[in-house]
Amino acid sequence: MNFLALTPLTADRLPQAVALDRQCLGGLWTLEGYQRELDSPNSDLLVLLPQCKRGAQPLVGIACLWAILEEAHITVLAIDPQYQRQGLGQAMLCALLTSAHLRGLEWATLEVRISNVGAIALYQKFGFQEVGKRRNYYQEGDQSEDALILWRKGLQHPEFPQTLRGWEETISQQLRRSGWQLAVGSGLAIGQHD
Numbered sequence: 611m612n613f614l615a616l617t618p619l620t621a622d623r624l625p626q627a628v629a630l631d632r633q634c635l636g637g638l639w640t641l642e643g644y645q646r647e648l649d650s651p652n653s654d655l656l657v658l659l660p661q662c663k664r665g666a667q668p669l670v671g672i673a674c675l676w677a678i679l680e681e682a683h684i685t686v687l688a689i690d691p692q693y694q695r696q697g698l699g700q701a702m703l704c705a706l707l708t709s710a711h712l713r714g715l716e717w718a719t720l721e722v723r724i725s726n727v728g729a730i731a732l733y734q735k736f737g738f739q740e741v742g743k744r745r746n747y748y749q750e751g752d753q754s755e756d757a758l759i760l761w762r763k764g765l766q767h768p769e770f771p772q773t774l775r776g777w778e779e780t781i782s783q784q785l786r787r788s789g790w791q792l793a794v795g796s797g798l799a800i801g802q803h804d
């Protein structure tokens with residue numbers, strides 16, 4: 611079993627965060643952009659770090675939300691392609707939703723490329739629903755692509771902590787099947803939210 615830490619990004623790992631962003635998101639934010647998120651009390655910026663016995667720890671996942679009034683705006687979610695389809699994206703999304711709940715936020719929202727069927731399937735698993743489209747939201751040269759706007763309501767519903775616990779159990783099982791275990795004190799705060 612390999613241990614994983616799900617933990618806030620720290621300044622010493624900013625270059626790794628930028629490298630993963632370039633690899634997975636085509637360079638959404640610069641190092642200064644990530645530094646701004648680190649400095650902002652309204653941002654939760656989480657990373658996933660496999661706990662290797664020797665050598666440098668790779669950074670294999672990154673996720674971020676902005677707390678804006680009652681809203682959690684999910685701005686970043688990315689897993690290193692070599693580590694995808696093992697449950698790590700779900701673990702990070704669940705950690706963001708847990709954090710949004712604990713901050714007292716009412717709903718979560720995000721934009722996703724209309725062609726990004728994998729990410730859309732992931733968000734749907736967690737109760738996100740399509741509420742609209744932003745035409746030509748993504749622009750690359752003379753190419754453009756629409757964004758779907760997804761919405762997850764009910765983060766302060768009395769049953770939401772129970773929902774979180776159910777997800778955490780399912781995710782822990784899937785991670786175990788993939789040979790992963792979250793290190794004690796890591797992100798998924800099972801039993802810590804009521």
Ligand SMILES: CC(C)(COP(=O)(O)OP(=O)(O)OC[C@H]1O[C@@H](n2cnc3c(N)ncnc32)[C@H](O)[C@@H]1OP(=O)(O)O)[C@@H](O)C(=O)NCCC(=O)NCCS
Nearest residue numbers: 634687688689694695696697698699700722728729731732
């Ligand atoms: C989207 C992303 C974060 C998913 O990470 P991941 O670790 O592979 O996701 P998980 O293993 O936790 O998958 C959870 C579920 O999401 C869905 N899913 C994820 N990737 C999928 C794919 N390529 N095709 C279809 N469904 C997919 C499945 O329902 C999957 O459950 P399953 O494996 O039991 O079928 C990852 O593919 C990624 O980093 N993509 C590039 C960046 C990106 O597009 N981010 C989203 C921006 S809005």
